[in-house]
Every structure is written in structure tokens, then in C-alpha cells.
Amino acid sequence: MHIVVSIKQVPDSAQIRVHPVTNTIMRQGVPTIINPYDLFALEEALRLRDAYGGEVTVLTMGPPMAEDCLRKALGYGADRAVLLTDRYFAGSDTLATSFALSQAIAKIGEMFGPPDVVFTGKQTIDGDTAQVGPGIAKRLDLFQLTYVAKIASIDLAAREITVERRCEGGTQKLKSRLPCLITMLEGTNEMRRGSIEDALCAARSRIVKWSAAEAGIEDLTKCGLRGSPTVVKRVFAPTPRSQKAVQIDTAEKTLRDLADELIGAIFTRQPALEPELAFEAA
Amino acid sequence: MSSANPETPRPPAGRAGMKKELPERFRDYRHVWVFIELERGQVHPVSFELLGEGRKLADKLGVQLAGAVLGPPGEATQNAVAEAFAYGADLVYLVEAPLLADYRNEPFAKAMTDLVDTYKPEILLLGATTLGRDLAGSVATTLLTGLTADCTELDVDADGSLAATRPTFGGSLLCTIYTLNYRPQMATVRPRVMPMPQRADRAIGRVIAHKLSLAEDEIVTKVLGFLPDSQSGTANLAYADVVVAGGLGLGGAENLQLVKSLARAIGAEFGCSRPLVQKGWMPADRQIGQTGKTIRPKLYIAAGISGAIQHRVGVEGADLIVAINTDPNAPIFDFAHLGIVTDAVRFLPALIEAFTRRLSPHSRDKLAS
Structure with a gap:
């Protein structure tokens, strides 16, 4: 089977700092990583390939340096990597991004065989929208299976797939058809350590690089800023609360006295809470 | 990077979205809608929180607030309609069909896009739940309009555009996002981000029923079962x-x-x-x-x-x-x-x-x- 995994290179958000005066993101020196949610999608794709045979193609859209994350994916064992990079894509929102990626996936399908499953992560850690996966599904007319916790079975002959998907208050078991798009839930598997052969292969592999034109995109008005219906008008820092916390003085007090004092302060501020808590605790 | 292209590419066009002129075809898009999330007989409380927020937006715009209820025929769906009014809706758009019993993307996305295409809201709000996010992404893509996820603040600016504010860069900054030239302006909000409005018993107002032009055998995805969470x-x-x-x-x-x-x-x-x-x-x-x-x-x-x-x-x-x-x-x-x-x-x-x-x-x- 042919599986396409769409991944994104993101700044390691744990290390993002905001300039205290200009309120701009200080990107310099912030390391980039594969969006952590995408690793669950990639691992699941590799497992399907190992079980059913076939190939895994990883795809990303981004600046030329996004090649790093594709090499990493090849190191984990992906068979092929495609980098979609063009300045026409700059400023894409989720609608423009899903357009470009779906065009590239269609092109990948033409060149390397139509995909049976397209995977994405649940969301990215920099945008957190969870919109690009459903966008790709809609544009390519793939059956959309989001928040998938487990792929229960695939019947390639019947083109059927059964999955367990996370939903509000429980898990839904769904039967659908290939080709489908799956957004993989986090914590559902653990990324393998790539083999030595994969590492060597990753270093040697040529990464397929496509401009918009090379990916077969004719309508550039659907790309980048021009193809994005949303406009970011203002970026600003959250207003700090004017008052800091009232500190309970800890000097020369037993823990017991401190605890009593804290509880007293809680119930002074929220008198209605005490009878409620007493009722709950009973 | 596009070395294959012999011509010098034109520089990408400027921010087309900044143009204030709303295209003719969107001029009759009016009113604020809230998707009422009904699953297994219960309305998700985020829908009521959104009705509270939608009420403020509708009042500022001087338009009506509508709930969009999608569900199977029966008591639960009727109850969702009544609750939408109790939490402030002026009217309800209702799609009742047996195939809307359990959430699946195909029939829900079809019903929602049909409703929007027919009745043309200017703003559409959904809860950023697993259901709401699954639905919003495909509806916005079908309608080719803007969708802003996980908003923490919604407002209407002087010219009537929706100003949707959300955290960005892992929450280290906030940004305000507009959908200027497309309709509806769509946004999702996570549960509990907005306060729960006061509920008031009110008579059921105008309900506009819409028929879903889809049959069960046209839907590929089937629900085989549901396992509720053990830890409540x-x-x-x-x-x-x-x-x-x-x-x-x-x-x-x-x-x-x-x-x-x-x-x-x-x-x-x-x-x-x-x-x-x-x-x-x-x-x-x-x-x-x-x-x-x-x-x-x-x-x-x-x-x-x-x-x-x-x-x-x-x-x-x-x-x-x-x-x-x-x-x-x-x-x-x-x-x-x-x-x-x-x-x-x-x-x-x-x-x-x-x-x-x-x-x-x-x-x-x-x-x-």
C-alpha cells in the first residue's frame, strides 16, 4: 500500500521566547523539530507499511530548511520525502495550506501511485488549529477519520478500514473505506529508533523538491497570502494582571498553622465555598 | 527554488484580504449562528457558552442569533431546540434525520454546508471539541472561507467584522484574526473559555426545518459502536x-x-x-x-x-x-x-x-x- 504522511517542521515551543520590548518572537537559535504530534502519524504509517507492505512517502511544505525534518523522517524509515517549497506559499493560512498540500499529494499519487491512506498529526504545536488534516480530506475527497486512537483492521481487498476514534466522552468504533485521511491521536504508539540502514539511507537520499509549478499548482491565487481568507491584524502580549498574589507569610509557623491560615484566607474570599466543600467531602 | 521556471516570477501579491470591499455575493450574509452540538442525547455545554457569546455579537451587529440543531428525530433533538431558545437564540435552524443519530463527518458536514448555503449566516461559531473541530475544518474547506480555531475572545469591530482573538506560538502571544472578504466568518471556541450564560425558560420561537438530501446508503462511514470513558x-x-x-x-x-x-x-x-x-x-x-x-x-x-x-x-x-x-x-x-x-x-x-x-x-x- 502507499501511505503519505504530511508533517511540519515547528520551532521547539518549549524554547520560544518573546522579546520583552518589541513583543516579537525571538526565533534566533530556537531549534526546530518535527511537530511532536506528527510522530504518532509517521510511526503508525511505518507500522502499516511493515504489516501490509508498500511505501511511506513523507511530505512537508515549508522553507528550504524544512528539509531537515524530512531527513529525520527518512531516518525513522520513511521511503521517500517530498519538500514543497516556494515563496508563493508564504503567509498561507490553513485553507491555503490544505490547498497546496492536497495538490502535492495528488501529484505524489500521479508519480508514485495513489495513496491508500494519508496521515497527519492531530494538530501542530505552533498553530494548534487541527484544521489542515480535515482540509486535505475535503479537497481530495478522502474519508475523514480524526483523533484516531487505534487502527483495528484494514482489508486491502475490500478497501475497508476499521478504526477507534476518540470523541467526546468516549471512543467511537468506525468502519470506513480507503482511501482515507487519518489524524492520529497522541500517545497511541511510540516512535521507533531508526535502523542504521535507514540512517545511512536518509543521509544519501535525494529529497524531491517541488515548487508550486512543479507540484502541478496552476492557480497561484489559491496559495500563500492571496489564497488565505484569514488575515492576522494584530499580535500582542497578554496583559499582566495588575495585582500579584497575596502571599501567606510562612515565617516561624508550623505547617499546621500555615494550612489553617490558607484555608481561612480561601473561605474569607469565597464564603459560599465552605458549605459546598463540606457537603462534597461528606 | 523554482529554478525550473525560466521567467522571473512576479513577487507574490500583497495581502488581498486587507481590501475592505466585501464581494457582492456575500452581501446578503446576515445573522450570527451557533452550532448546537448534540451527542448521545445531550447538548454539549460549550454550545450554551457560545450562545452567550453569540448573543453579544448579534446585539452589537443588530442582527438575530440562531442555533443550528442537527440530530435524529425525537425528544433529545426537540429538547436541544428548546434549550437553544432558553439560552438566548432568536430562532433555530433544524435538520432532523435518522442518519444524524451518531456523529459522522459525512452527513454532518453535508447538513451544515447545506444550511449555510441556503440561509447565509455572516458568523458561524462552533465548540472546539473533537466533534466541533472535525466538523468545522471540513465545512470551512467546502465553503472556502476563513476559520479561526480556539478563540479566547470574540468581538465585532466598527465596520461589523468579526475580530477573533486566539493564543499563538504556544500561548506566548495573542493574535487577532479577521476573515474580511469571505462569509461566513467561522470560529471555534474551547469549552469553558467563555462563561456560561443565564438560562431562562422561554417559549420556543421560530424553527426553520431543513431537509437533508442524503440517504444512509450514500454514507460510507458506519458507526460500529461506542465505548464510554470508564473514568468519568x-x-x-x-x-x-x-x-x-x-x-x-x-x-x-x-x-x-x-x-x-x-x-x-x-x-x-x-x-x-x-x-x-x-x-x-x-x-x-x-x-x-x-x-x-x-x-x-x-x-x-x-x-x-x-x-x-x-x-x-x-x-x-x-x-x-x-x-x-x-x-x-x-x-x-x-x-x-x-x-x-x-x-x-x-x-x-x-x-x-x-x-x-x-x-x-x-x-x-x-x-x-
């Missing part, structure tokens, strides 16, 4: 009145027992900050913060949590925030109401004991007298 607590975390949470300051996974014991002693739900989920000390559905659960309890006790911005945006709606941390400079003290600089691992046993003493029936009798 995780579902309640977002809506709990009292929440206790632990962070890295607890030192080790074994000390989370203290957080759970305190929660039990005062009838609270428990959770944790993001690093604990990443370390595998607690499951992801217990995470409190921007990428976890947003909470709005009457009392929130944070033990050993430093208070990164992404945690802050998830707890700011709490009435009273109590922070316990050894570091007097921890950012949590910037937004907590009550602070105590001490080691949570040593302090929590004393706090549990003191709460138990104070809340015991004996002291309650004293309180009553």
Missing part, C-alpha cells in the same frame, strides 16, 4: 467547581498521590500541567492549559506548578487561584490570587489534614450554630 472524572474536569493540580515541583510521580488525596478530601477533580503529561506521570486528558483542558472552577489549587503562559490561559477563568511553589519568582504568583512559598510535597499533607478537620461534620455543626 476526566469528562468532569473542565466543568468541576474545585480543581487541584500538580506540576514538576512535586518532584516525582509518586507525589501525585498527594494531589489526588487533597482532591478526594474536598470533593475536587484533579489535573496536572503539561510537563507531567510529557513525562508520562498522568494521562493527557488530565492536562490543564492551552493544549489541554480549560477550567473555570470556583477554586483552583496549583501545587508545584510554575505557571507558564500556556498553563495560565487554561486557568485564568477560575474565581480563586491558590498557588503553592518554592520559587517566590515563579510566574504563577503573577496571576494567582493567593500564594504560599513553600514545598508542596511537605505542605500538602498538612493542608489535607487541615481541610479534613475544618470540613468534618463536627466543625460544620459549629459553623451552623
